[in-house]
Amino acid sequence: MSLPKRALFTLSEAAARWGCQVADIAEWALSGHLEIMTVIPLTRFGDAVLSDRVVIAPGDIMAVFRRCGTGPHQGIIRRARALGSSEWRNVSPPESGLAITRDDLVLSAACVARFEEEHGVFRRVNPNASKGHDWEGFYGALILHLFQRGLPEKQADLVGEMQDWFIANSTDGDAPEESTIRKRVSPILRMLHAEA
Numbered sequence: 001m002s003l004p005k006r007a008l009f010t011l012s013e014a015a016a017r018w019g020c021q022v023a024d025i026a027e028w029a030l031s032g033h034l035e036i037m038t039v040i041p042l043t044r045f046g047d048a049v050l051s052d053r054v055v056i057a058p059g060d061i062m063a064v065f066r067r068c069g070t071g072p073h074q075g076i077i078r079r080a081r082a083l084g085s086s087e088w089r090n091v092s093p094p095e096s097g098l099a100i101t102r103d104d105l106v107l108s109a110a111c112v113a114r115f116e117e118e119h120g121v122f123r124r125v126n127p128n129a130s131k132g133h134d135w136e137g138f139y140g141a142l143i144l145h146l147f148q149r150g151l152p153e154k155q156a157d158l159v160g161e162m163q164d165w166f167i168a169n170s171t172d173g174d175a176p177e178e179s180t181i182r183k184r185v186s187p188i189l190r191m192l193h194a195e196a
Helices: 010-020 022-030 111-120 135-149 154-167 178-195
Strands: 006-009 037-045 048-058 075-076 080-082 096-101 105-108
Touching: 006 010, 006 111, 010 022, 010 105, 010 111, 037 080, 037 096, 048 105, 105 111, 135 154, 135 178, 154 178
Parallel strands: none
Antiparallel strands: 006 105, 037 048, 037 105, 048 080, 075 096
């Protein structure tokens, strides 16, 4: 059985994935590099009603991300916009707002993928190498996959997913053969199974 890919990442998960601080992510969102979302119940925003995933304005909650650790545990969002919309809407009445914590904030998987592509995250190809595959990026993606999902039931499932990773992350859709990927995955899985 193949499960669907992740749809959302918490800010803490993204920070661990990128080796940065959650405050960095908030600043990148404030600068327009990322869209932070939250999931809300049915809420009136002026003449509209929004629910589920909405994009929030990072400026509304920046105090929660103070690097010195003195910020409040929760923030109040007073505006949001629907996915795919550019129009900000204010909570009605605006003085009430919606209380949220850092743990309520997420990034879409599409946003994470776009950010990683734009900034070359996980792509550390040796510039001196001739045409070849991004094995360093592969190992980073493999470690992240195992960290997030644990050990696979079948090695073939993991090999297939890692081949998909190569296809998605190559400029020409090229990927090594399954047997080549299996040779790199097998010893790692053997060691991990021995430690489990």
